[in-house]
């Protein structure tokens with residue numbers, strides 16, 4: 001199941017980022033629209049929620065409704081802010097530089113999961129954080145001159161850098177807060193609770209995006225943008241709808257990984273996506289393939305396998321402990337039966 005979540009996160013996130021780039025490349029320019037696509041697919045989560053049979057843990061309300069509502073509102077507002085910064089960052093920086101700076105979210109997550117989630121650091125996990133960060137760095141340094149995403153766009157490096165760092169810190173905090181929510185507020189990690197928490201927090205984030213679109217007056221530019229979009233209105237709608245669906249698929253995978261494993265693991269999987277995006281851009285947008293990109297991908301696979309191996313070791317240790325406890329219980333039960341009978 002963890003493998004399924006990882007595939008959803010990597011494929012959904014890659015498709016969403018490529019579609020966002022297609023939106024900007026085809027004449028799209030609305031930052032609030034890009035912000036909205038990151039959370040706007042949330043109502044679709046009602047479908048898997050209705051189709052997933054409830055377990056006993058799903059029927060109880062683990063905390064007062066007001067506390068749950070406050071958690072959704074807090075995390076949702078933070079997601080809305082992160083999505084806006086992410087939207088600006090994706091437009092202000094070339095993909096390669098963006099990848100470099102965005103990989104810092106794993107380092108931020110190392111801090112937030114230590115402070116908020118009591119994450120244990122082993123040599124394999126430390127190796128994974130360092131290698132994954134380097135993989136994105138290599139990619140960024142190596143492909144900064146390949147013109148991957150330039151077009152005729154004027155980058156805004158200073159603002160792009162600050163916004164990417166801020167978004168990376170915010171995203172690390174969001175994942176750690178999700179983990180804390182499952183442990184302390186919801187006190188369950190069932191598929192339905194994961195969907196509920198994701199849907200409600202993303203609905204709040206969508207409200208932030210819609211409010212921003214109206215407050216900024218950007219909504220007035222949408223009809224013109226739609227008419228001028230390369231390929232016309234139908235392609236405009238399909239691009240944005242596809243982006244919204246892909247983001248939610250990625251987030252289902254990512255938040256399930258937070259619930260099942262940890263926020264740091266979910267973030268490490270997400271960071272593997274950074275070198276994947278340029279690879280697909282080679283096929284889809286005709287970007288150049290370079291040796292550096294291959295090295296970055298191999299490093300990213302290595303960093304990730306290091307983390308996955310630690311996860312495997314932890315799983316084996318947990319199974320061993322459970323088995324030892326079972327044998328002790330069984331021995332105790334036999335001895336109780338014998339002493340009762342005598």
Ligand SMILES: Nc1nc2[nH]cnc2c(=O)[nH]1
Nearest residue numbers: 082086105167168171270
């Ligand atoms: N900052 C940030 N925001 C996101 N929203 C969805 N994925 C991400 C991510 O990896 N980083």
